[in-house]
Amino acid sequence: MSALDTAYLLKWIIQPERRGNSWRLTIKEQRRRLDRLLCKNPSLQARLSEIITEVYGDAVLMAAREMDCAEDNLPADLPFTIEQVFTEWWPN
Secondary structure (H helix, E strand, O other): OOHHHHHHHHHHHHOHHHOOHHHHHHHHHHHHHHHHHHHHOHHHHHHHHHHHHHHHHHHHHHHHHHHOOOHHHOOOOOOOOHHHHHOOOOOO
């Protein structure tokens, strides 16, 4: 699982004024990659909660770097569900 999708979802939530097609397409691409990864490795399904928790820290660092802010300014805990990461859900 990549932290990239989660980082872009964080940016999407925190910087709505900067949302654009590039971010949207990056999120969609990563979701497709995650879907393929899970199809090829179904045993990962049982570990999704653990994995997303592990990569969330990386996602926070990526998003903070790209937004040029302190990681403390981002949610300490995942602000969306695992299902939302993998589906066509878009934060308002």
